[in-house]
Structures are given as structure tokens and as C-alpha cells.
Amino acid sequence: MVEKKIAVRSQDANQRRVLDRATRQRRLTRQLDALEKDNFQDDPHASLPQLAKRLPQFDESNESGKKRKKTRGDHFKQRFRKNFQALLEEENLSVSEGPNYLTACAEPSKLPQRHFCAVCGFPSNYTCVSCGARYCCVRCLGTHHETRCLKWTV
Amino acid sequence: MTTLVLDNGAYTAKIGYSHEKVSVIPNCQFRSKTSRLKTFTASQLDEIKDPSGLFYILPFQKGYLVNWDVQRKVWDHLFGKEMFKVDFSDTSIVITEPYFNFTSIQESMNEILFEEYQFQAALRINAGSLSAHRYFQENSSELCCIVVDSGFSFTHIVPYCRGKKMKDGICRINVGGKLLTNHLKEIISYRQLHVMDETYVINQVKEDVCYVSQDFYKDMEIAQLKGEENTVMRDYVLPDFSAIKKGFCKPREEMNFTGKYKTGEQILRLTNERFAVPEMIFHPSDIGIQEMGIPEALVNSVNNLPEEMQPHFFKNIVLTGGNTLFPGFRDRVYKEVRSLTPTDFDVSVVQPHNPICYSWEGGKLLSENPDFDEMVVTREDYEENGHYICEEKFDI
Ligand SMILES: Nc1ncnc2c1ncn2[C@@H]1O[C@H](COP(=O)(O)OP(=O)(O)O)[C@@H](O)[C@H]1O
Ligand SMILES: [Mg+2]
Ligand SMILES: [Zn+2]
Ligand SMILES: [Zn+2]
Numbered sequence: 001m002v003e004k005k006i007a008v009r010s011q012d013a014n015q016r017r018v019l020d021r022a023t024r025q026r027r028l029t030r031q032l033d034a035l036e037k038d039n040f041q042d043d044p045h046a047s048l049p050q051l052a053k054r055l056p057q058f059d060e061s062n063e064s065g066k067k068r069k070k071t072r073g074d075h076f077k078q079r080f081r082k083n084f085q086a087l088l089e090e091e092n093l094s095v096s097e098g099p100n101y102l103t104a105c106a107e108p109s110k111l112p113q114r115h116f117c118a119v120c121g122f123p124s125n126y127t128c129v130s131c132g133a134r135y136c137c138v139r140c141l142g143t144h145h146e147t148r149c150l151k152w153t154v
Numbered sequence: 155m156t157t158l159v160l161d162n163g164a165y166t167a168k169i170g171y172s173h174e175k176v177s178v179i180p181n182c183q184f185r186s187k188t189s190r191l192k193t194f195t196a197s198q199l200d201e202i203k204d205p206s207g208l209f210y211i212l213p214f215q216k217g218y219l220v221n222w223d224v225q226r227k228v229w230d231h232l233f234g235k236e237m238f239k240v241d242f243s244d245t246s247i248v249i250t251e252p253y254f255n256f257t258s259i260q261e262s263m264n265e266i267l268f269e270e271y272q273f274q275a276a277l278r279i280n281a282g283s284l285s286a287h288r289y290f291q292e293n294s295s296e297l298c299c300i301v302v303d304s305g306f307s308f309t310h311i312v313p314y315c316r317g318k319k320m321k322d323g324i325c326r327i328n329v330g331g332k333l334l335t336n337h338l339k340e341i342i343s344y345r346q347l348h349v350m351d352e353t354y355v356i357n358q359v360k361e362d363v364c365y366v367s368q369d370f371y372k373d374m375e376i377a378q379l380k381g382e383e384n385t386v387m388r389d390y391v392l393p394d395f396s397a398i399k400k401g402f403c404k405p406r407e408e409m410n411f412t413g414k415y416k417t418g419e420q421i422l423r424l425t426n427e428r429f430a431v432p433e434m435i436f437h438p439s440d441i442g443i444q445e446m447g448i449p450e451a452l453v454n455s456v457n458n459l460p461e462e463m464q465p466h467f468f469k470n471i472v473l474t475g476g477n478t479l480f481p482g483f484r485d486r487v488y489k490e491v492r493s494l495t496p497t498d499f500d501v502s503v504v505q506p507h508n509p510i511c512y513s514w515e516g517g518k519l520l521s522e523n524p525d526f527d528e529m530v531v532t533r534e535d536y537e538e539n540g541h542y543i544c545e546e547k548f549d550i
Contacts, residue, residue, distance in 0.1 A: 028442045035336045035441075038210050041351040044187045080222040080262060084215040087256045099321045101254040106327045106438075106445035107454065113439055121341060121426045123374055147344075 016130045017150060024132045027152070119143045155274065157526075158240060159248045159517035160232075161281050164214035165306030165331065165476070167196070168514040169232055172248075172521040176514045179232065183211040183224055195231045204395040208354040217252050217307030217330070219259050226266070233271065246275035246530055248517045253280055253310055253324055255550065261541050268536045275530040277520075278548045284516030285474045286314035289504075291519055298463055299470035300456065302448060302487070303513075304477035306331045309435060311452050313459060313467055319549065325455045327445050329435050331477050335360050337441065338431050342422060355392065358401055359422065360431065363388050366482035367429035368489065377425040381411045386429070389415075390422040432480045436490070449490030469500040478509045 019027075082090070093100045117124040117136035124134040128141065131149050135141045161168035163181060170176040184194040186202045186209070193211070194202060202208065213225035233240040247267060251260070260278070267276045282301040289299050300313045300323075307330045313323040335357045342359075343350050367373040377386040389404040398419070415421060434440055436447040446454060456467045471491065473484060484505040492501045506512045520526060535543050 032442060034340070035333045036216065037336065038212050039351075039353065040339075041207060041209065044185045044190050044207075044209055045193075047190075082258070083220055084218055087218065087220065087258060090258060091256050099254075099324060101256075101326075104254060104324045104326045106325050106451045108444045109437070109439050109446045109450055111437070111439075111450065114437060116430070116440065120345070121430055122378060123371070 018129060019131045019150070027131075118148070155244055155246060156241075157246045157248060157521040158233075158238065159514055159521060161250045161284070161511075161514045161517065162219075163250075163281070163305055164212065164217055166510070167228070167232060168511050169238065170514065170518075171238070172518045176511050176518075177237075178510065179237075181213065181225075181228055183227060185209040185211070196228045197231070197237065205354045206393075206395060207351045210353060214307060216328075217305075218256060219251075219263075222262060222266070229266075229271075240271075242272045243274065245273060246277070246521075247273045248277045248279065248284075248521055250281040250284065250513065250517075251278055251550065252307075253282070253312065253326070260544070260550070264536065264541055264544050268533050272533065275532045276536075276544075277526075277530045278544065278550055279517075279520075280312075280319065280550065281513040282310060282312045282474070283314070283319055283549065284513040284520060285472060286312075286317065286319070286516070287520050288506075288512055288516030289470070289472050290314075290317055291516075293470070296466070296470050298466035299472055300452065300467045301472050301474060302452065302478070304330065304435060304448070304473075304475040306476070309448060309475070309477070311448070311455050313455060315463060315466075320459065323455045323459050325446075325451045327435070327438060327448065327451055328443060329438050329445075331357075331360075334364075334431050334434060334477070337434065338364070338427060341427055341431075347420075347422060355401065359390055359392075359424075361479075362401065363390055363403060363424055364428050364431050364480055366432045366436070366480045366486045368482055368486060370429070370433065373429050374426060377428075384411075384425065386425055387411075388424050388428065390424060392420040392422060394420070432477070432483070435477060436486065449487055449494060452487075452491060453494040465499045468495055469502045471501070471503045472512075473503065473505045474509045474512045476510050478505060 088101065091101070093102045115124045115134045116122065117140050118133040119135060119140035122136050124136040126135050126141070127133070128135060128144060128149060133144060133149065135144055157172040159170060159172055165181060166178045167181040168176055168178055179196050180199050181196065183196075184199055184202065185192075186194065186205065187207045188204050189202070199205070211224050213219055213221045213228065215221070219225055232238055249263070249267070251263065263278065264276075267273050282303050285301050285303065286299055289301075290296065298313065298315045300311060303310045303312070309327040309329055311325040311327075313320045335353060338360050339349050339353065339356045342356065349356050373386055376384060378384075389409055391398060391402055391404060393399060393401045404421075430440070434443075436449065438445045438447055445451070452471065456464050459467065468491065471487065473487065478484070484503055488501060488503040491503065495501055508515075529547070531544050531547050
């Protein structure tokens, strides 16, 4: 939200704001998180307020009519609803010995970082002073300023 | 007693009885904007005539099973009368799970398999171990192999020696097919057409037009050329799900290099996207994921193993998982691993005929193995000893 305000007043290219490291890192993290998303649109059922609430119950009732044993208490239900992050924390891997989920992650590459234009995807030689994005030519820099750069909130 | 083999992937379930063929079924539920009252499960995807804007409900998050409500619905469907009609009183199951699976997921799995469905026996195992088993059966003189499994959620590189996985060598790259599709969606949406809601369609585009480059910067140059010289460029005709049921590439001779098409078709023009997207498995740092790509990680993993074993791994590299189907994948892995290893080592990279079902085939073979009965946990075992016996028996 802060970003939006500033983008409006920094139309003049000479006084463009320069994003600090932390902000650039946050942006990258947000971009990478977005690549993990299952969907970008809303659940089609969510726009049916009444039905959306009732539907799961219909589903439930015709599925669980079967011989599903009622061995599961509330605690059991709880365990079936944890997300990845919660499960990972529960494993307490930072204090565990031997190879595990965290240690198995590939190390950073020893090869040099490669750079591509944030607009067209071709190899790039220049870096946007304001946000650190890469660009390959004046035209792409223009597009970048108009569409993303300081305006972008993902 | 029959055995059901289920490679329970985050994208598709590879499932079939050990004496029958394998089926590949979406391991998720769907909602469609055209049938707003229904949730479609697994193979019911076929009932959706217009999958534009298809909404996915996935049981997995980052490759780990977290949404059991959805997983149960899918399994009820797979095991039930619509599909495999499992007679639980006479069936064992071989089921896969990811490397370093979390304890609570493993326990939930035991409970659901034994207490809820009441399978007579179960074997929980990593898909890669089944692949290694398949490989050793066919190449019985080999002592070691290194399995690359590049699926929906991530890519694993796992060394196996005499059938046992070497845990210290396991390496995970957090790039899988889901990330590739989402990235392709992102760059197409920014550069030409808003397709952020079209996961289904763009995933198909990815599978139809992307390839692994053998000479990345050369392809970048070609992809910038104008007109006919640009041999990388493709025009992809998007499906409208009425006249055009499935997207396709315009044949080269029908391509219009200069202007727009007169026909009403909706076209995506793809150039560097075709190879820059799969490139992320080879250079995750291109999009800011600071991890080694497949060849570098593979060589790094082998170099950390005992020296006398190393040559055996380099000559038994096995590629599995859906992403390895990109044209050029095998050749690129070979080329880079070759260039990173001492010249007196042999390098051999094997791409099985069906890299998606290779581990299922391994599961089928395993269930026919004389030792199989020793490997499973029976329901009696479980009822007597609980989770402990599973932990003891399974190499997981
Ligand atoms: N022909 C293909 N070319 C490229 N990618 C493919 C192809 N076929 C499947 N895939 C991708 O492979 C991934 C699924 O691979 P798979 O090994 O079945 O994963 P999982 O075991 O995690 O379910 C998906 O992201 C899918 O888009
Ligand atoms: Mg898999
Ligand atoms: Zn550019
Ligand atoms: Zn910028």
C-alpha cells in the first residue's frame, strides 16, 4: 500500500525512488510464493454464498453414509487439517540429526548468475536503478517503468 | 490375494492391480465455472466439457499430503465402484510417499489404510525406490544407480546402491512442473494475454511447445530473429472448447510471420518461453531460486559419496517423472553431466520408455518378488503393534 502512494508521486524519472534491499527481497519472495499457488481465480463456488456453505454438507452426507468408522475424535480431525508449514515446524528438524527435509535442499549453484530482461525474457545487460529488475533495451525499460517497477505490488 | 499398486503423485495417481495395466488419473478435485454446483473428482475431469478457468483442489502442498479431505474423496473414487472396485478384504496395497515424509502424515496414512479402508497389508515406499527396483531388475549387473524424479512439486536426485537408498545423497530441487506452468502463465499474462486463471490450458501449452535447449544462448539469438529465420517461434492456437477442443501449434507453412491472422482463432506467439521455462530445472537461479540445477546437483551429490562408488552412479543415471518428457531433456542432462565429470568415467543417462509410470512398473515387479510378503505390514501386525511396526519395516 505504501508502495502505491509513492509510485503516484514519482512520475518524474529523475526523482524515482530507489527500493531498498529488504523491499526487493520481499518482492522476490512474493513472486516465488505466487509460483506455488494452486489457483489465481476465486473458487467458482465462493460466489454462490448460500450454496457454497451448504454444499460440503451435501457432499459429506452422501459420502459418509458408507461404513466410515467413527474412530476419529476431534483431535484426529485437527491433525488432518495442518498445512505444510505447520507440519514442517512440528517435525522440529533444526534439532534432529542426519539428513532430513531441510538438509536435502539443493545447495546454491556455483555457476555465475544469469540475467534476463524482466519484460521480454531475452538476455539483459542493464539493471533498473529503482527496483533492481533487469532490462535489455530502452523500449523494455519504458514498458517496465509503465507497468511494474515502482507500481507493482503483485 | 491381489495387490494394488498406487504411485500417489501430487499431480496424478498412477494406479493399477499388479496383474493389470496402469492408469494415470488426476489426483485432485476440480470446479468448473460452467457447472457451478458440482465438485468433480479425479477422472470426472472428463465430464467437464469446457475446462477454461478450471479451479483445482489439490491434496498436496509442496509435495506433501496435507489435505486429507480431498485425498479421501479421490481415493474413495479410485477404490470405489466407479473405478477399481477394491475388495479390501482380499487386497494389499503398495503406496508411494515423498522422501523425508513427515511423521504425522505417515501415521495418518497408516490409520487410513488399515483402519478406514482396511487393506489386508500395506507397503509404504518412495516412488524412486520403486524406480530403482525396476532399473536393477533390468540391469542386474549394475551395483548402483541414481534416480532423478522430476514431478509436479519438485525434483529429487537419489542415489541407490544395491537396492538401498543412500539417504545422505538425497538432493531436492524445489522446481517441478507446477512451478513451470505457473511461471509460463505469468510471463504470457505479462507479455501478451491474461491467462492467470487458465492453469489447465497453459499446462497443455507447456507440454505441447516447451523443450529443453541444447545451446541456450544460441537459441536466445534465434528466438530474436525476425520472420522465417526465427525457427524457435511457434503460434499456438488456443482451444475455445467448442470448435477447437484442444490447442495446437500452427503448422510452419500456415504461419503468418508478419501480421495478424484473419481467422478468429486466439493465438499465443511463443519464442524464448519455449525453452526458458524448462530451463528453470537446469538453472533455478534464473528466476531467483538459489539452488543448483539438475546436472550440477547430480554431480555434487555423487561427489559426496564414497569414491569407489562414484563411477557406478555416473553410468547409471535414470530419468523419471513427467518433466523429463520435455524434448531434449535427456540429451541436456547427458551433455552437462559429461562436461562436469572426469573424462575417464563413463556417463550414461537412461530415459525409460514411460518415465511417468516407471515407478509404478517397479511397484508391480516388487509385488511379484519372492521377498514381497516380508516387506509388507499386515493389518494384524498393525493392529498388534501400531505405527511402530511400520516405522520398523518400511525403508522410508
Ligand atoms: N509430455 C510432457 N512434457 C512436459 N511435462 C509433462 C509432460 N507430461 C507431463 N508433464 C508434467 O509432469 C508433471 C507431472 O509429473 P509426474 O511425474 O506424474 O508428477 P507427480 O508424480 O508429482 O504427480 C506435471 O507438471 C505435468 O505437466
Ligand atoms: Mg511422482
Ligand atoms: Zn527486453
Ligand atoms: Zn524498475
